[in-house]
Amino acid sequence: MPKEHDRDEQPAEAVRFDRVTKRYGDHTVLDGLDLTVGRGERVTLIGPSGSGKTTILRLLMTLERVTEGVIHVAGRPFSHMPGAGGSDGADGSGNLVPASERYLAERRRGIGMVFQHFNLFPHMSVLENVVEAPVHVLKEDRDEAAVRARELLGMVGLADKVDARPTRLSGGQQQRVAIARALAMRPEILLLDEVTSALDPELVAEVLDVLRDVARDTDITLLCVTHEMGFARDVSDRILMFDRGTIVESGRADELLDAPGHERTRAFLSAVR
Template sequence: MTENMESYPLSLEGDGIPMVRFQNVTKRYGSLVVLNQLDIDVSAGEMVTIIGPSGSGKTTVLRMLMTLETIDDGVIYVEGEPLTHMERNGRLVPASSAHLRRMRSKIGMCFQHFNLFPHMTALGNCMEGPVQVLGLSRKEAEERSLELLDMVGMIEKRDQHPSRLSGGQQQRVAIARALAMRPKVMLFDEVTSALDPEVISEVTSVIKHLVDTHNLTMLMVTHQMGFAKEISDRVCFFFDGAIEEQGAPTKLFENPERERTQQFLNAVLHAN
C-alpha cells in the first residue's frame, strides 16, 4: 500500500484542474518496477497518445485508470478526486467499493480484443451496461444505444451476434458499448492491432470522429504512428515505465530530442 500519503493533496482544487492526473505513481510486480514515479496530466477534452516499446508500461497505465490494478505508491486523480483513495479524517485511505464504483463510471475502455458478450446482439451488448449498471429503462438504453450504433456505422447490424461480425465491426460495437456508459474519459489500448489491415480505417475513422465532435478526454495506446500524429493533441513516448519524452505530435515525430525516442521511431517507422 501507498506510503507517505500525507504528501498528496486530498483533492485538486481551482480552475483548470486536469481531468486525469497521475502523481508519482509507482507500480511493481514483485521486484519488477513497471511504472516508476509516473506523473501525467491529461486536460479535459485532450487526446493523449502513448507510444513506446513493448513492456514499457503503456497498458498498465490504462489498467490502473480502470482500477484493474492496485497502486504501490502515488495517487491518481480523476476530475480532481482520488481514484483509488478517499479522504477520511483529513487523510487519504484506500477507497471503499462504493467510491470505486462511482469513480469507475467516469472511465470507459476499449481493448485490442473486443470481448463483446457473445450471446447478445450488437444492440444488446450496448444496452447491457446502461440497464444493469446505470439503471436506465430498456427504452432509454435502447435509444441511447441505437444513436451510438448509428454513429459507429453499425445500425444495420444491430440484431447480429458478434460471431457474425468482422473484427472491425466488432470493435466499432465495442466502442459504442463503452460510450453508452457516458464516460468522461475513454481509454483505447491498441484497438486496431488485432484487425486485418483493410478494416483498420473503419475503426480509426470512428475515433477520429469522436475527437472532432465530442469533448471526451482520451488516452490512447497505439502502434499506428500516422494515426497518432494525425489525431493527438500530445504524444507521450514511454520507456521503462516513465515518460522519456512528450510533446505535440509534429514535434515528437519530426524532431524528437531524446536518443531513445529517435531509435524507437526509426525502428517502427521502417518496420513496414
C-alpha cells in the same frame, strides 16, 4: 454527433498521476510517474512493449492498484479515498487511505475503455451488447437506452447490424460495436488500448476512422496507447514517449513525430514506421 459534456461544468484537470509507482514483486513497471491530462485533451502514449503504457490504463480502470503515489480523477483522489477526518480536496490533502471497492466502483463510472479484444457477449445481439451496461450500471430506462444505442451504432456505421450476433461480424465491425458500447456509458474519459492490434490490416482503417470522429465530434478526454503513428498524429494534442516506466519525451504530436529530441524516441519511431 452532439457533444457529450458541458466543459464548463467539469474541473480543468481530467487525470493526474502524482508520483505513481507500480511494482510486481521486484519488477518496477511505473517509476514515480507524474502526469496530468487536461479535460478534453487527447494524449497518446507510445513506446516499446513493457514500458508501462497499458499499466496506466489498467490503473485507471481499477484492474490494478498503485504501489505508491495517488491517482486523481476530475480533481479528486481516485486510487485513494479520505480516511477518518480526511479531505478529498483537489490538492489531495488530508488523510488518504487506499480506495475501497465501493468507492472505486462509483468513481470509475465516468471512465470507459476499449480493449484490444472486443469481449462482446456472443449470445446477445449487437443492440443488446450496447444496451446492457447503461441499463444495469447506470440504471437507465431500457427503451431510452435502446434509442441511444441505435444512435451510437449508426454513428459507427452499424445501423443495419443491430439484430446481428457478434459472431456474424468482422473483427472491425466487432471493434466498432465495442466503441459504441463504451460511448453508451457516457464516459468523461475514454481509454484506448491498442484497439487495432487484433485486427487484420485491411480492417484497421475503418476502426481508426470511427475514433477520429469521436476525437473530432466530442469533448471526451482520450488517453490512447497505439503503434499507429498516423492515427496518433491525427488525434493527439500531445504524445508521450515511455521507456522503462518513465516518460522520456513529451511534446505536440507534430513536433515529437517529426523532430524527436531523444535518441530513444528516434529509435522507437524508426522501428514502428
